[in-house]
Amino acid sequence: MNDIVSGLTQAVRLIATLDANLVEISLRSLQVTLSATVIASALGLPLGAWLAVSRFRLRRVVIATLNALMGLPPVVVGLIVYVMLSRSGPLGVLGLLFTPTAMIIAQVIIITPIIASIAHQAIRELWADYHDLLISLHTTRAQRVATLLWDSRRALLTASLAGFGRAIGEVGAIMIVGGNIDHATRVLTTAIALETAKGDFAMALALGFVLIGLALAINLALHVLSGTERGSRW
Amino acid sequence: MVTNLLPLRITDLELRRAGRRILGPISLTLEGRGITVVLGPNGSGKTSLLRAMHGLERLSAGRIDWACGEAVARARQAFVFQTPILMRRSVLDCIAYPLVLDGVGRRAARAAARAMADSVGLTGVALDAPASVLSGGERQKMALARALIRQPQILFLDEPCANLDNASTREIETVLLRESARGVRIVMSTHNVGQARRLADEIVFLFAGRLHEAAPAREFFAGPATPEARAHIAGDLPT
Numbered sequence: 001m002n003d004i005v006s007g008l009t010q011a012v013r014l015i016a017t018l019d020a021n022l023v024e025i026s027l028r029s030l031q032v033t034l035s036a037t038v039i040a041s042a043l044g045l046p047l048g049a050w051l052a053v054s055r056f057r058l059r060r061v062v063i064a065t066l067n068a069l070m071g072l073p074p075v076v077v078g079l080i081v082y083v084m085l086s087r088s089g090p091l092g093v094l095g096l097l098f099t100p101t102a103m104i105i106a107q108v109i110i111i112t113p114i115i116a117s118i119a120h121q122a123i124r125e126l127w128a129d130y131h132d133l134l135i136s137l138h139t140t141r142a143q144r145v146a147t148l149l150w151d152s153r154r155a156l157l158t159a160s161l162a163g164f165g166r167a168i169g170e171v172g173a174i175m176i177v178g179g180n181i182d183h184a185t186r187v188l189t190t191a192i193a194l195e196t197a198k199g200d201f202a203m204a205l206a207l208g209f210v211l212i213g214l215a216l217a218i219n220l221a222l223h224v225l226s227g228t229e230r231g232s233r234w
Numbered sequence: 235m236v237t238n239l240l241p242l243r244i245t246d247l248e249l250r251r252a253g254r255r256i257l258g259p260i261s262l263t264l265e266g267r268g269i270t271v272v273l274g275p276n277g278s279g280k281t282s283l284l285r286a287m288h289g290l291e292r293l294s295a296g297r298i299d300w301a302c303g304e305a306v307a308r309a310r311q312a313f314v315f316q317t318p319i320l321m322r323r324s325v326l327d328c329i330a331y332p333l334v335l336d337g338v339g340r341r342a343a344r345a346a347a348r349a350m351a352d353s354v355g356l357t358g359v360a361l362d363a364p365a366s367v368l369s370g371g372e373r374q375k376m377a378l379a380r381a382l383i384r385q386p387q388i389l390f391l392d393e394p395c396a397n398l399d400n401a402s403t404r405e406i407e408t409v410l411l412r413e414s415a416r417g418v419r420i421v422m423s424t425h426n427v428g429q430a431r432r433l434a435d436e437i438v439f440l441f442a443g444r445l446h447e448a449a450p451a452r453e454f455f456a457g458p459a460t461p462e463a464r465a466h467i468a469g470d471l472p473t
Contacts, residue, residue: 126322133319135290137332138308147331151322 007205011213014206022207026214029187032100033168034218036107040167041160044112048119048159049145052127063120069113074106078173081106085177098179103187106173111163118162122155123148157226161219168215188214238302239310239387240419241265242287247296249282257282259296260445264421268435269414271451272423275466278440280423281316284390287421288313311388312381316396318373325351325368326361329379336384350379355405371402378409382418389413391422395429407433427467431455439463 014022051063083089085097085105096102126148134144149156171189178185180194188211195204241263248258257279264270272280285291287298289308300307312332321328330347334340351361356375359368368376374394381389391410395403410433414420424430430437434451441462447454458464 130319130321132290132313132315133321136288136313137335139335143335147321 003201003205006202008209010202010206011209015210022210024183025186025188025191025207026210028100028185029168029189029211030214030218032103032107032174032187033164036104036111036167037160037164039104040108040112040115040163041156043108044115044163045119045149045156045159046145047112047116048121049123049148050141051116051120052123052148053141053144066113066117066120070117072110072113073172074110074170075172075176077109078106078176081109081173081177097177098181098185100178100185102177103174103185106177107167107170110170110173111167114166115159115163118159119152119156122152122159126152126155154226157222161222164218165215168211168218239300239307241301242307243299244287245297245299247283247286247298248294249279249286249291250294255294255443257286257443258294261296262438262445262448264419267414267417267419269410269420269422269433270436270438271430271434272421272438272440273425273427273430273434273466274423274440275425277442278425279443280425280440281392282443283438283440284313284392284421284423288390307388310386311390312384312386314374314377314381314389314391314394316393318377320365320368320373320376323365324362325356325359325365325376328365328376329383332380332384346383347379350383351376354379354382354409371398371405374398374402374406375409378406382413386418388419388421391420393423393425395424395426403429427469439466441466 013019047066051059051066081102082097084091085094085102086092087097096105127144130144130148130151134147139147169189171193174185174187175190175193178187178190180186180190186194188207192204192207192211195201195207242265244260244262244264246259246261248260249256260283272283274280282291286293288311289304290313298304321331323331326344326347329350330338330340330343333343333346338346348361351357351359354375356372356379359372365373365376378391378394381391394410395406398406407429410420410422422433430451434454437447437449437451437454438445439447439454439458439460439462441460446460447458447463449459454463455467458467
């Protein structure tokens with residue numbers, strides 16, 4: 001209990017004094033996670049919509065695989081990305097290992113199936129409602145996908161936020177591919193892991209509270225900006 | 235205006251669901267102008283026939299041939315569903331949607347949508363409000379405006395007034411008569427004999443998935459050819 005109170009106090013102190021280290025790793029956390037969320041949304045949302053409106057032979061297999069990949073173990077993803085980016089790996093020439101870019105790549109792989117699966121579910125329901133109308137209006141497949149993405153944008157925001165939530169709290173993969181290097185690849189989650197390993201539970205908890213606060217702030221900001229709770233009868 | 239689209243020839247059309255025949259075989263030719271009413275009790279296959287003509291159903295047998303070819307015909311027709319399909323958009327954006335699909339700029343499309351809303355009697359409604367706040371009659375007018383905004387040559391309507399009160403029904407019928415007078419070929423279904431009498435130039439009577447009679451409305455009501463049609467007009471059949 002003492003650790004929790006102490007952690008909370010320390011969190012307030014770190015934020016109030018705008019601790020340079022805290023600001024740096026928080027900004028890096030946001031940079032990595034937001035980049036990964038934007039890239040994964042750009043891939044996952046159209047993929048979800050395309051799966052909803054398309055009929056092809058292995059469609060069910062693809063959807064089942066996508067759903068299964070939602071539970072992809074981050075450590076395994078980290079390991080695979082590590083092997084691919086390591087000097088002896090096929091992409092080693094790019095020199096990306098132990099950089100924020102490598103962390104973004106790992107997070108994109110982890111959260112794209114989550115975003116695509118949730119998007120597919122939401123868009124499939126809307127497609128059932130719109131099917132006859134869009135066929136009747138002689139729409140192309142691209143027009144259908146665009147219409148469904150636009151009209152289910154609020155549900156898709158939830159899909160992206162689910163991906164963001166998973167990414168910002170992720171530690172296993174980015175620890176492996178980022179290396180938790182001070183002033184280079186250290187982010188909030190890897191810093192928490194480090195402080196815990198050092199036995200500084202108060203600092204670890206303080207960083208944890210900051211992490212939770214950041215996640216909440218981003219979610220609230222996006223909901224307010226997108227007007228999710230306005231015009232609730234759309 | 236419609237001479238190059240019609241005649242529409244339906245030959246031995248059949249629809250099956252789960253091995254059961256729900257419609258056909260039907261052979262029918264639609265030509266000329268005016269309003270064709272597909273009449274019959276519930277479950278007679280009216281909706282299925284309209285959907286098949288519009289290309290929304292995969293035929294189990296038979297064929298549908300437009301004079302101008304299917305691709306051209308599909309682009310020049312519109313469909314109003316019995317239950318209006320509401321998009322998660324404002325009333326105005328729902329009406330403008332077909333024009334936006336055609337590449338018309340949003341401002342021009344919304345201006346045309348506003349004029350079309352006015353022309354179908356969608357007045358006193360906040361056009362920038364979500365379509366879901368509309369009443370039943372207003373929703374059907376919105377769907378009609380959306381169907382008309384591309385200026386189709388053929389308009390299909392599936393029981394457009396089935397759930398509407400008398401005032402809304404009259405307003406919709408007024409719009410249909412006006413559009414027909416302007417040269418839009420209208421094909422609509424109803425089980426309402428009164429509505430068929432008020433609107434139809436031609437009647438296609440279906441019963442239990444079969445075509446019983448296709449005749450000019452005056453002839454049909456003066457002397458229906460089958461006992462089922464006679465009974466339906468007399469109100470003897472359950473609907």
